[in-house]
Amino acid sequence: MLPTPDLPSALPAGLPAAASPEQLDALAADLRAAGLEPLRSAGELEGLSADGFVYSPVLQPLLCGLRAQLGVRVATVEQVLQVAAACGRHRVSLTLRGAATGNYGQCIPLAGGLVLETSGLNRLRQLQAGSGVFTAEPGILLSDLDQQLQQAGRELRLVPSTMRTATLGGYVAGGSGGIGSLRWGFLRDPGHLLGAEVVSVEPQPRLLQLDATGAQPLNHAYGCNGIFTALTMTSAAAVPWQQLVLEFPEWSRALAAAQQLPASALLLNALCAVEAAVAARLPWPQGCPGADGTGHRLLLLAAPDALPLLRSWLPELGGQLIWQAPQGQSRGLPLRELTWNHTTLHLRSHDPGLTYLQLMLPQPEGPALDGLRARWGDDLLWHLEAVRSMGRQRLACLPLVRWRGPEQLQALIDHARELGCLLFNPHAISVEDGGLGVVDADQVAAKLDYDPAGLLNPGKLRGWS
Ligand SMILES: Cc1cc2nc3c(=O)[nH]c(=O)nc-3n(C[C@H](O)[C@H](O)[C@H](O)COP(=O)(O)OP(=O)(O)OC[C@H]3O[C@@H](n4cnc5c(N)ncnc54)[C@H](O)[C@@H]3O)c2cc1C
Incomplete structure (x- = not known):
């Protein structure tokens, strides 16, 4: 077989081991104590371990069959803090999931662990009347968010063609552009993401308020270097397209x-x-x-x-x-x-x-x-x-x-x-290989700071590996 440098033929080297039954039991007990319901049935875990990677015949054989070992759904920032603390304490890897419409297996857990689904964290917290700058939670559906902005004469600048099903957090962490890119370029262009509320993953997690510069390394990082609990972004004046x-x-x-x-x-x-x-x-x-x-x-x-x-x-x-x-x-x-x-x-x-x-x-x-x-x-x-x-x-x-x-x-x-x-390779596993191929030192530095034990979405940030 000829070498195919752009197309992976194996999972990344150096993935952490899956969590042991003891780790999982301890984690599940902590989640229950926090009032959360750990999801453990085979059907639930299968459902939490799929996305749109099937469009790639290169990724399909590599990612098919990979499973979360535990799942949980959150609806408040306090619950995210508790999940992050429990994963930090028991050193169980943690992969975030919005609506799972990504095409590169962005939210597929490569090394088992816990999958945290954000769909309950779905409020538009604030819309500034003059500027149209808004702050919303990551699990909000883009179509719901856009509808709420439209009531105030605003609209999202960029949406994926999946806007009816995709979440804001998944779009910023895993998407790139779409409808609106003709006017507004791509999500990583400076001027779209103005700030983020982020939870770190460690035994005592921090709730951080990052400005535009601080949030940029988490933009399109597949949730490898922090958990968004709110995003502050620009909008545009609504147009009856x-x-x-x-x-x-x-x-x-x-x-x-x-x-x-x-x-x-x-x-x-x-x-x-x-x-x-x-x-x-x-x-x-x-x-x-x-x-x-x-x-x-x-x-x-x-x-x-x-x-x-x-x-x-x-x-x-x-x-x-x-x-x-x-x-x-x-x-x-x-x-x-x-x-x-x-x-x-x-x-x-x-x-x-x-x-x-x-x-x-x-x-x-x-x-x-x-x-x-x-x-x-x-x-x-x-x-x-x-x-x-x-x-x-x-x-x-x-x-x-x-x-x-x-x-x-x-x-x-x-x-x-x-x-x-x-x-822009859609048959790649890592953030870097799906983009320009180069390691972004700021993305890696943010991971060191907000995920020092390397628990978030292991194997997806090549610069960390
Ligand atoms: C038919 C089809 C059309 C598409 N069209 C477009 C398009 O036009 N433009 C485009 O950019 N993409 C497109 N995509 C890809 C995908 O739909 C979008 O990127 C979408 O916005 C992803 O949102 P999601 O909620 O499904 O995220 P998910 O797939 O659930 O997650 C994406 C990434 O975000 C991370 N993540 C989720 N929540 C958080 C959080 N709270 N904090 C940190 N990280 C988090 C996940 O871990 C994962 O790495 C398309 C996909 C399909 C199948």
């Missing part, structure tokens, strides 16, 4: 429109481009014409004031508007649930032999896409998302990839890099 579907007979014209539209002064919150073969397999909202496999489509969220110019521009761009409905008022799936990794979800439901990659395309994008298509043909299907990266409009590519084994996938990754693409 219009969902639009545009169709283009030629892929080159669809790509050109995907490059031009975000570079205009039109207010857009999302732009997703799918080639005809992908469009043909998506479940379009009610009233939107089905795709017959000939038209390439752009899915847009646009402000109402963008519509007149967009309509008059479309003939020149070579496309036509085939469907329009206000967000929140259409029937069937909302348009955002056809974008980002929902595209992968829908295509895999037709053909489980597909997986995906995440690439930032070089500019101009055409030559890299042409180069990949020339070599890989129908093994790749195009799905692009417009984003802002480092302040510049870019196109990210989440191609659907025919799975033909790790060597082929590695060869595709190598080829994409040769063509100038930047990989």
